[in-house]
Amino acid sequence: MNAPIVTTAPPPSVSSGSLLSKLEIDLRMLGMLAALAVIWIGFDILSSGFFLTPRNLWNLSVQTASIAVMSTGMVLIIVTRNIDLSVGAILGVVGMIIGVAQVRWLPAWLGLEHWLTAPLAVLLAVLIGGAIGLFQGWLIAYLAIPSFIVTLGGLLVWRGAAWWVTAGQTIAPMDTRFKALGGGVEGALGATATWIIAALACGLIVVALGLARRRRVRFGFPVRPGWADAVLAAVACAVVLGAAFIANSYPLPAGTARRWAEANGIAWPEGGLFIPHGVALPVMIAVIVGLFMTFIARRRRFGRYVFAIGGNPEAAELSGINTRWALMKVFGLMGVLCGISACISTARLNAATNAAGTLDELYVIASAVIGGTSLAGGVGTIAGAMLGALVMQSLQSGMVLLGVDTPLQNIVVGAVLVLAVWVDGLYRRRIK
Structure with missing residues (x-):
C-alpha cells in the first residue's frame, strides 16, 4: 500500500488590490514623502535654486540629526499615552555639564586634548540623561503623577539647572575629538x-x-x-x-x-x-539610533510591551506585563537619547550654552506626530518620526534661507503640528 503523498500549500501571496497594497506601502508615509518633495521644490524655487544644493542638503542633514535622535524616543512615550515636555531642557542641562567636564574637570585630571576626554564626555551625557529620564519615569509610573505635569515641571527645573551649572556663562571650546560628533570638517x-x-x-x-x-x-x-x-x-x-x-x-x-x-x-x-x-558623523549616529530603536520596537519583547500598554493599559497589566517598570524604562531611554542629542548639539556649536535645546520639545513632539504617531496611543513608527524630523527641519531651514523672522517660524511650526493632528484624526476615523 502506497503512503499518501503530503503536499505543502504555497504561502498566500499579496497579489490582489492596488499597486500600493502589493508593495505594502503606508499611505501616511507616502503622504509625508510627497509633502517633503513639495517643501523642497517650493523652497528651492523661492530661494533661486539654493535650497537643493549639496551644501544646503548636507547642512540640513546635520541639523536634523539631534531632533531625529530624540524623536525616536518620543514615539515610544506617546505610544504609551504619555508626553515628555522636558526633552529640550534635559538636552540643555546635559550639554552644560559635559561642556564644563571638557573645559574644567577632565583637563584637570587627564590634561588638555586627552584621547579619553571625548569618550568620557559621551558616557557622562548618557548616564546623566538616563538618570534624569528614570527619575521622571519613576514619578510618573510609581507615584502616578501625570506625565504632562512631571515633564512640564522638568522643563522648568532642568532649564534652571542648566543656568545654575555655570551661572549663565557659555562654556567653550570643546575637545577637538568631541567636535567630530557635531559634523563640520572634523565630523x-x-x-x-x-x-x-x-x-x-x-x-x-x-x-x-x-x-x-x-x-x-x-x-x-x-x-x-x-x-x-x-x-x-x-x-x-x-x-x-x-x-x-x-x-x-x-x-x-x-x-x-x-x-x-x-x-x-x-x-x-x-x-x-x-x-x-x-x-557627516551625526547623521550616521542618527541612522544607527533609528535602526536600533526600530529593532527594539519591532523585534524585542520590550517593544511589544510598550505597544500593548498604549493599546490597552488595563489589559496589558492583567496579562502580566509590569506596566510601571516598562513605563519607567521608556522615560529612561528617552533620557539617554537626550544625552546623545546633547553631545551632537554641543559639538556642533563647539560650545555649551544656556539656550541649547530651547523649543526642541516642540520640534520633537511635532516630528513624532507628523510621522504618524497617534496621541491616542498604541500606534507609531520610528522611521515615520525621523522623516517627520526631516520635514520639520526642512521647514525651518527653508524659512531661514528666505529671511523669515523667528516668531513667524514658530507660527508655521505650530500650525503644522495642529494640522498634522487633525489629519491623523481624519485618517483614523476613515480606517475604523
Whole structure:
C-alpha cells in the first residue's frame, strides 16, 4: 500500500488590490514623502535654486540629526499615552555639564586634548540623561503623577539647572575629538568611507528584505510578489546611493583643503582640490539610533510591551506585563537619547550654552506626530518620526534661507503640528 503523498500549500501571496497594497506601502508615509518633495521644490524655487544644493542638503542633514535622535524616543512615550515636555531642557542641562567636564574637570585630571576626554564626555551625557529620564519615569509610573505635569515641571527645573551649572556663562571650546560628533570638517567621513557605507547599506537592505520574505514563507504569512520586493530594494538602494552622491558633491572649503594638502605633502594645483565632505558623523549616529530603536520596537519583547500598554493599559497589566517598570524604562531611554542629542548639539556649536535645546520639545513632539504617531496611543513608527524630523527641519531651514523672522517660524511650526493632528484624526476615523 502506497503512503499518501503530503503536499505543502504555497504561502498566500499579496497579489490582489492596488499597486500600493502589493508593495505594502503606508499611505501616511507616502503622504509625508510627497509633502517633503513639495517643501523642497517650493523652497528651492523661492530661494533661486539654493535650497537643493549639496551644501544646503548636507547642512540640513546635520541639523536634523539631534531632533531625529530624540524623536525616536518620543514615539515610544506617546505610544504609551504619555508626553515628555522636558526633552529640550534635559538636552540643555546635559550639554552644560559635559561642556564644563571638557573645559574644567577632565583637563584637570587627564590634561588638555586627552584621547579619553571625548569618550568620557559621551558616557557622562548618557548616564546623566538616563538618570534624569528614570527619575521622571519613576514619578510618573510609581507615584502616578501625570506625565504632562512631571515633564512640564522638568522643563522648568532642568532649564534652571542648566543656568545654575555655570551661572549663565557659555562654556567653550570643546575637545577637538568631541567636535567630530557635531559634523563640520572634523565630523565629515570623506568620500571613500561614504561609498563603503552606502554599499554596505544596500547589501543590508537586500538581505533584510530576503530574510523578511523567508520568515513570512516559514510561518505561512502573505508574501509580496517577487517583483515588488525587487522594486522596494531598487528604490531604497537608489535613495542610499543618491544621498551618498550628494554628500560627496559638497567639497571642503578651499582653506581647509589647502591645509590638508600641505599636511600630506600634496602640491596645490592652480584650480584647487575638490575634496568631498562625505556623510557627516551625526547623521550616521542618527541612522544607527533609528535602526536600533526600530529593532527594539519591532523585534524585542520590550517593544511589544510598550505597544500593548498604549493599546490597552488595563489589559496589558492583567496579562502580566509590569506596566510601571516598562513605563519607567521608556522615560529612561528617552533620557539617554537626550544625552546623545546633547553631545551632537554641543559639538556642533563647539560650545555649551544656556539656550541649547530651547523649543526642541516642540520640534520633537511635532516630528513624532507628523510621522504618524497617534496621541491616542498604541500606534507609531520610528522611521515615520525621523522623516517627520526631516520635514520639520526642512521647514525651518527653508524659512531661514528666505529671511523669515523667528516668531513667524514658530507660527508655521505650530500650525503644522495642529494640522498634522487633525489629519491623523481624519485618517483614523476613515480606517475604523
